[in-house]
Amino acid sequence: MSSETKQILTTDGIPLEVSLKKAEKKNKIKAFLLVAPLLFFLIITYVFPIGDMLFRSVDDKMVTQMLPKTFKAMENWDGQDLPDEEVFAAFHEDFIKLVEDKREGKLSTQLNYTKNGFKSIIKKLRRASKKFEEGNYKEQIMAVHKRWADVEYWRAIQRRAPEFTGQKYLKGMDMYVNEEGKIVSVEEDRRIHRVLWLRTLEIAFFVTVFCFLMAYPIAHLLATLPMKYSNLLMICVLLPFWTSLLVRTASWMILLQQQGIVNDFFVGIGLVADDNRPEMMYNKTGSYVAMTQILLPFMVLPLYSVMKTISPSLMRAGKSLGGTPFVAFWKVYFPLTIPGIGAGCLLVFILAIGYYITPALVGGASGTLISNQIAFHMKSTLDWSFASAMGLMLLSGVLVIYWLYNKIVGIDNIKLG
């Protein structure tokens, strides 16, 4: 609209442009108000708690607050030789206060994360400290146990001075900050977390590949069969989809156990000897088989919905132009299904990478994934900050895939059933 054009007015005498903008704004607010309840509900109960996880994973205030005077005194310590009496006296003061509040156990747990061996010497110190005399705490504390006279342990305490730390993330990658302040890997035989990350990726990757290989032919069959047959066969895909995860895992536990039906069958056809039945559960095989079957519908459904839209005449055209059926399939049909392949693979991969229940039940020690480790730290060791750190590392991986998924398929295109 050029500026010379006479402004169009509504009947109220307000310029139309202003009136339209007002209406537009009103509609925007209306739409937003509809979304607002769910949005705020999720932000409070879900998004903030995930932020809380981030905070917990780097939060290291506990020790800082338990030993305030010690850390103050340590500011003047160069960390080379044993600290001075000043530090020992401050530590003694802090420690006595902790014992009064019965919190010295927490301190020992926390310090033990930093360096093994704190648990017993703190217990000894608590007992000995009751008989301590005033003054010369350095001698008295060092006399309790030889580790108290070891400068390494004092450096370990000093490392806990900052309020925030990234060490939980390093621990999740089997790394730590050593005495010189460099980031190094732990010894080869103690790298449990790297093994778990790699195994999680490996299992998620192969489960995705297996699902793809199995889903492609049946999705094709479902998409090309006449409706009355395909509806019937679709039930074979949808029934497992709607059935409880635990029920499906239970059925695999029955099938795969050593006296189970699959083993009976192998013995029956003479593949294996009766006294030498292979272990198919409580290892990786169990995780692979059960997860593939459980996640297969998530691959079939997106593939099917894409294949359904491909006109059969395209294949006929390819063949009539001289392509063999294989060429026609590879050059015409397959490229058209790529959006479905992308959607299915990413969906299955995202689900597989965070799997918990099935690996915990059929995976045994060699088939568990990173999720199981997170649950272990949440429920057994109660190292919640470490569980949070691992969770967020997993989450960032998933978000990258989610972002890719959104680029390739679009979130709006997620189809269910």
Added chain:
Amino acid sequence: MALPKYTEPHYRIWHYIYLTICAAVFFFLIAPLFVIFPLSFNAEEFLSFSDGMKRLDPDAFSLRWYKDMIYGTKNPWGLAAKNSFIIAIFATIGSVILGTVAALGLSSRHMPYKGLIMAVLISPMIVPLIISGVAIFFFMAKAGLAATHTGIVLAHIILGTPFVVITVTATLSGFDHSVTRAAASLGSDPVNTFMKITLPLILPGVISGGLFAFVTSFDEVVVVLFLAGLENTTIPIQMWTGLREQLSPTILAVATCLIILSTLILVTAELLRRRSERLRGINR
């Protein structure tokens, strides 16, 4: 899929190989579910087919484990089933209301930041359950709702809403907005229009979203494991404990009931999907 007569032999062979592969995959998908049925009627305490069962001897079958499920002493299943249904019903109601209203807003073309908001609303479905579990647990512990029904219901509303949002937005994408305008021009207020015009038309989508939310809640174990106390035990929790400790045939009886339930839900969902497609004029 009959082959034309002129098909060359090696394509014919390939075609049969393809059909065999498909049959094998379908078998792999569905057969594990059917193992549970006969074994849940086992008269003995083993989880494999006894010789009597293989001979189809009637004495080898019994309802023993179903009786145990219902009348067994110190049996957790009654309480678990009650809790599961209560939690799932309230979680479904919550998810459906919040999700449908949000979907209405999201489908409006005036909605600002649609992509970002959609991403937030769908996130509980994408984020691995274990992470959701940890986050929700932290929240509920702070809010003092851990080990309460309310806490679990809220958690399941979080997990269930994405399904409702997705199904209802999908239904609304084919929705003809001129009918609501027609209603408005005839003097109907927005609430009345929604109840009388919009809701009946999108009802199939709402119900199928509700079914997803119900199943999500009814089947959910990861988050409940973090939240539940002894009083809040649910069917999945009991199954989880049972499967970890000892696999008793009673679990198979429960599993059979669950399969029957999921069949019913599947049939309902399919009927609704077809009805919805018919209502929206999509003919296939």
